[in-house]
Amino acid sequence: MFKFLFDRDTWQEVYDSFSKNKLRSVLTMVGVWWGILLLIGLLGSARGLENSFNRLFGDFATNSVFVWGQSTSKPFKGFQEGRPVRLSLTDAKKVEENIEGIEFVVPRSQTQATVIRKFLSGSFQMAGDYPLLDQVQKKKLIHGRFINQNDIDFDKKVVLLSEETYKQLFEKDENAIGEYVQINSMSFKVIGIFKNGNVNMGPTTDMHIPFTTFQQIYNRGDEIGWMMITGKPEYNIKQIEADTKLLLKNLNKIHPKDNRAFGSFNLGKEFAKLTGFLTGMQFLTWFVGIATLIAGVFAIGNILLITVKERTKEIGVRRALGATPFEIKRQIVVEAVFLTLVAGILGIISGGWILIALDAAYGQGDDAAIVNASVSIAVVFIALIILVILGTLIGLIPAFKATSVKPIEALREE
Amino acid sequence: MLKINQLHKSYPIGDSSLHVLKGIDLKVEEGEMVAIMGSSGSGKSTLLNIIGMLDEADSGDYILDGLPIKDLTEKKAAVYRNKFLGFIFQSFNLINYKNALENVALPLYYQGMKRKERQEKALFHLEKVGLADWAQHLPKELSGGQNQRVAIARALAANPKLLLADEPTGALDTKTSHEIMAFIQQLNDEGKTILMVTHEEDIASMCKRVVRLRDGVIMEDKKVEQVRAEQYV
Numbered sequence: 312m313f314k315f316l317f318d319r320d321t322w323q324e325v326y327d328s329f330s331k332n333k334l335r336s337v338l339t340m341v342g343v344w345w346g347i348l349l350l351i352g353l354l355g356s357a358r359g360l361e362n363s364f365n366r367l368f369g370d371f372a373t374n375s376v377f378v379w380g381q382s383t384s385k386p387f388k389g390f391q392e393g394r395p396v397r398l399s400l401t402d403a404k405k406v407e408e409n410i411e412g413i414e415f416v417v418p419r420s421q422t423q424a425t426v427i428r429k430f431l432s433g434s435f436q437m438a439g440d441y442p443l444l445d446q447v448q449k450k451k452l453i454h455g456r457f458i459n460q461n462d463i464d465f466d467k468k469v470v471l472l473s474e475e476t477y478k479q480l481f482e483k484d485e486n487a488i489g490e491y492v493q494i495n496s497m498s499f500k501v502i503g504i505f506k507n508g509n510v511n512m513g514p515t516t517d518m519h520i521p522f523t524t525f526q527q528i529y530n531r532g533d534e535i536g537w538m539m540i541t542g543k544p545e546y547n548i549k550q551i552e553a554d555t556k557l558l559l560k561n562l563n564k565i566h567p568k569d570n571r572a573f574g575s576f577n578l579g580k581e582f583a584k585l586t587g588f589l590t591g592m593q594f595l596t597w598f599v600g601i602a603t604l605i606a607g608v609f610a611i612g613n614i615l616l617i618t619v620k621e622r623t624k625e626i627g628v629r630r631a632l633g634a635t636p637f638e639i640k641r642q643i644v645v646e647a648v649f650l651t652l653v654a655g656i657l658g659i660i661s662g663g664w665i666l667i668a669l670d671a672a673y674g675q676g677d678d679a680a681i682v683n684a685s686v687s688i689a690v691v692f693i694a695l696i697i698l699v700i701l702g703t704l705i706g707l708i709p710a711f712k713a714t715s716v717k718p719i720e721a722l723r724e725e
Numbered sequence: 726m727l728k729i730n731q732l733h734k735s736y737p738i739g740d741s742s743l744h745v746l747k748g749i750d751l752k753v754e755e756g757e758m759v760a761i762m763g764s765s766g767s768g769k770s771t772l773l774n775i776i777g778m779l780d781e782a783d784s785g786d787y788i789l790d791g792l793p794i795k796d797l798t799e800k801k802a803a804v805y806r807n808k809f810l811g812f813i814f815q816s817f818n819l820i821n822y823k824n825a826l827e828n829v830a831l832p833l834y835y836q837g838m839k840r841k842e843r844q845e846k847a848l849f850h851l852e853k854v855g856l857a858d859w860a861q862h863l864p865k866e867l868s869g870g871q872n873q874r875v876a877i878a879r880a881l882a883a884n885p886k887l888l889l890a891d892e893p894t895g896a897l898d899t900k901t902s903h904e905i906m907a908f909i910q911q912l913n914d915e916g917k918t919i920l921m922v923t924h925e926e927d928i929a930s931m932c933k934r935v936v937r938l939r940d941g942v943i944m945e946d947k948k949v950e951q952v953r954a955e956q957y958v
Contacts, residue, residue, distance in 0.1 A: 320840060330822075624818070625820055628814075628818045628820065629820075629831070630803060631779060631806060631812050631818075632806070632812070632831050632835060633803050633804065633806050633807020633808070633836065633883070634835050635799065635800045635835075636799045636800060637800065638835065718779050719779040719780045722779065722814075722818070
């Protein structure tokens with residue numbers, strides 16, 4: 312059945328009719344070429360963006376919401392409006408105990424601190440943290456370790472420095488682990504160096520010290536700066552946010568409808584927006600790509616229709632010499648599929664070049680906007696299969712047109 | 726070889742129809758060389774087309790070499806044409822982007838013959854018409870007479886029982902016409918049955934039998950003394 316595909320003569324015929332109309336054949340192929348190029352280029356870019364988003368958010372548990380206290384905007388239970396709202400460790404504990412679907416709650420405190428080491432000094436953002444923070448926002452450690460439970464239990468005076476902080480306080484390539492720095496005139500032992508991520512949700516942190524130590528040296532008691540709340544993957548983070556805020560209002564005697572008492576940043580919601588955007592973009596890409604492809608394939612069909620019209624007489628001669636209608640149709644369909652496939656493969660190759668160029672221009676370094684822009688082999692195969700199917704279908708139109716004319720009429724054609 | 730009985734054919738023209746062939750009876754024996762003559766509109770081309778299975782009669786019988794030709798599917802007609810008939814056209818009808826050899830090999834291609842065998846056979850027939858040296862030339866690089874010789878080689882390639890020629894010399898000057906006729910006569914001498922449509926008396930006189938058509942009926946059917954074309958060449 313498919314023996315003719317491996318027959319040199321079939322391809323000789325294809326080559327002959329192609330080379331007879333080189334320019335037109337090439338122009339015909341532009342549509343399909345462009346369609347595939349668009350599909351590959353856009354899908355690859357979309358994948359690159361997705362990769363870069365994933366890399367940016369990779370350090371975070373994305374099903375998270377950050378909540379901090381602001382000040383009340385409604386009088387409630389004898390309190391006037393404008394009362395500052397301060398969250399406490401008790402609040403954090405209550406939230407963790409009472410809200411459904413919570414994975415963990417991480418209380419944090421933060422302040423600006425002056426750090427001195429030998430003759431160098433600087434002012435840095437310092438946070439008091441629990442070891443749990445590492446679960447919500449993965450710290451990239453270059454050296455050493457993160458805060459552990461032992462540090463918390465014994466209020467250890469240990470500190471992690473960000474890479475930038477380290478560079479300001481230490482000589483190049485100097486070993487920092489085990490060295491001491493002065494924070495608020497107290498000596499802290501450096502236990503680790505970390506790298507800040509590309510995206511920082513909330514204020515950037517230059518240094519981490521144990522939470523309990525922080526509370527103690529700043530005399531904060533129970534009061535915390537803010538809390539990071541991570542939901543279990545199967546729970547809706549928006550609901551968790553609403554529940555948490557209601558509970559916190561209740562605990563802090565705030566009007567239930569007071570919307571300004573707490574500030575929050577819902578990472579899950581923002582992340583969902585981005586992924587939604589990416590999904591939309593991919594859908595659009597497929598839509599545009601396939602539509603362009605179909606238009607391109609139609610152009611091929613159209614040109615073949617004209618070619619067939621021009622070759623009416625030739626086809627008549629062939630039929631007089633003994634070509635069956637099936638052989639004529641088959642040849643035209645093969646030509647259609649061949650043109651679409653060649654155009655498609657060229658499109659895939661040039662689409663690949665575009666992705667390579669994109670990668671070279673925007674894909675380098677840690678903060679690249681497009682990471683590893685690529686399309687999977689599966690997509691390429693799907694595209695090729697679609698091309699073969701479309702090429703066959705569209706080739707059938709001129710094929711039937713070619714054999715709809717009786718040979719006698721075809722021969723009379725001038 | 727060929728038997729036609731009460732053949733009728735009409736073409737619809739608007740609401741009415743044009744009765745082109747009004748009951749043709751014709752019998753051609755093997756080895757004959759028949760000229761079908763008539764003015765335009767006499768139905769001579771229609772008759773040739775029906776004999777060539779390019780067209781179908783409305784009624785009547787057509788038997789080719791004992792095989793009734795009736796209600797053929799396109800596919801069957803194609804196979805029969807390929808096997809039994811060789812066509813020579815007025816305007817050669819060579820495929821312009823194929824060289825002489827490929828043109829001659831085309832009927833063999835549709836027979837499903839292997840490429841090598843096909844080309845050998847095609848070259849043999851090209852040699853026979855004296856154009857072996859022109860095998861790789863395209864039709865536009867050949868003269869009219871050469872092109873018609875290529876077309877004759879093509880018609881012969883599949884070794885058909887019957888050669889059908891539609892005004893084979895219509896597009897050629899007198900000298901070349903005579904050359905071509907000499908070829909065709911030679912083929913007939915070798916035993917090929919030839920049916921030829923022409924309106925030129927001198928060409929018809931080079932056949933062995935002349936059938937005259939007028940308004941769709943045979944007016945005259947007589948054997949003639951064949952004039953040899955070689956004497957003019």
